[in-house]
Amino acid sequence: MSSAIAKPDYGVDAPGAMRALFLFGLACLAVALLAPQLSRATAVLVVSRILYWPAGFLIAEGLLFFLYVRYGKFRQRDLLLGLHAWRGDELVLDVGCGRGLLLADAAKRIAQLNGTGHVTGIDLWSNVDMGGNSAAATQRNLELEGIPHLCTLVSMPAQDMPFPDASFDLIVSNLCLHNISDRDARRRAVAQIARVLKPGGTAILSDFKFTGQYASQLRELGLSVRKRRGGIVTAFAWLTVVIAQKPA
Numbered sequence: 155m156s157s158a159i160a161k162p163d164y165g166v167d168a169p170g171a172m173r174a175l176f177l178f179g180l181a182c183l184a185v186a187l188l189a190p191q192l193s194r195a196t197a198v199l200v201v202s203r204i205l206y207w208p209a210g211f212l213i214a215e216g217l218l219f220f221l222y223v224r225y226g227k228f229r230q231r232d233l234l235l236g237l238h239a240w241r242g243d244e245l246v247l248d249v250g251c252g253r254g255l256l257l258a259d260a261a262k263r264i265a266q267l268n269g270t271g272h273v274t275g276i277d278l279w280s281n282v283d284m285g286g287n288s289a290a291a292t293q294r295n296l297e298l299e300g301i302p303h304l305c306t307l308v309s310m311p312a313q314d315m316p317f318p319d320a321s322f323d324l325i326v327s328n329l330c331l332h333n334i335s336d337r338d339a340r341r342r343a344v345a346q347i348a349r350v351l352k353p354g355g356t357a358i359l360s361d362f363k364f365t366g367q368y369a370s371q372l373r374e375l376g377l378s379v380r381k382r383r384g385g386i387v388t389a390f391a392w393l394t395v396v397i398a399q400k401p402a
Contacts, residue, residue: 162295165253166285167227167329172219179212222389227328230389231255234326234358235263237397242269244323249312249347249359250330251275252284254292254305260326261301274306274322276315283333312343317350325350325357329393331368332361344368348375354402358395360384365394372398 166172186205189198222230234256238244240263248257257275264271279287289307296302310316312327313334325347334340344367347357357377359368369379377398384393 160298162258162298163253163286163291164227164255164295165287165291166223167252168219168283169285170282172216172223175212175216175219179209179216182206182209182212226389227255230328230360230384230393231259233384233389234328234360234395235259237358237395238324238356240264240267240269242267242271244269244271245321245352246271246273247317247322247325247350248273248275249325249327249343250283250333251277251292251307252279252287252330254295254299256326256328257292257305258296258299258301260324261296261304262299264304265301271323272304272306274308276308276310276312277330278309278311280333283329311339313339313346314342315346315350319349320352320355321350323352323355325355325359327358328360329362331359332363337367340364340367341371344371345375348372348377348398348400351377351400353400355400357398357400359398360393360395362393365396369396369398372396376401 182205186202186209189202242264244264246260248260251257254275257273261273264273275292279289281287289309292307293302296305312331331340331343334343351357357372365381369381372379377400379396379398382395382397384395
């Protein structure tokens with residue numbers, strides 16, 4: 155009897171947020187359905203009908219979130235890493251690597267080219283931002299993908315990177331920087347990304363808010379910047395990608 159082959163598990167993004175969407179949506183739906191059974195008062199009937207709208211919206215958002223977790227984030231990964239022309243010798247930094255979705259695929263692209271490159275992932279491994287998040291879970295995924303020798307994991311905040319100037323050819327980040335709630339700290343994180351990027355290198359930052367701030371700051375720091383949208387359905391919640399290149 156053969157045992158099942160273990161597969162990498164890239165976790166559930168923001169599980170609390172997805173759970174809240176479904177719970178509040180179902181609560182609104184339950185009130186909308188049950189309230190008229192308890193009272194035929196005009197006000198109750200009006201409120202119950204109105205509640206169908208937030209119920210539908212919240213449940214739909216929850217389903218889109220679930221679609222992103224199960225399918226869309228892999229499409230988003232392919233979009234982000236496909237924006238770079240891979241050579242195989244890149245030194246790559248994944249800012250907020252989580253359980254290693256971008257990190258592992260970047261290393262696999264290097265391995266496919268028999269390259270000498272290396273990928274570094276930094277994170278604080280918050281379980282609020284990703285379910286079951288930990289450095290050990292990320293390391294396990296790298297081992298299952300067969301590329302742990304091409305990767306290094308470091309626990310550190312993005313705004314306090316100790317790397318020397320011009321350390322990386324490519325920097326990627328997906329749904330990380332918005333988790334830095336303090337605006338000044340977030341600006342320091344973007345400044346750090348620009349500092350450790352090599353001349354001629356590219357930073358690809360994907361997020362659902364503050365992307366205008368990232369783009370504006372990177373332009374102020376002398377990088378050329380363009381933006382594009384993620385998939386309308388699969389890139390919850392309508393992610394924007396900032397692509398910044400540092401002058402050679």
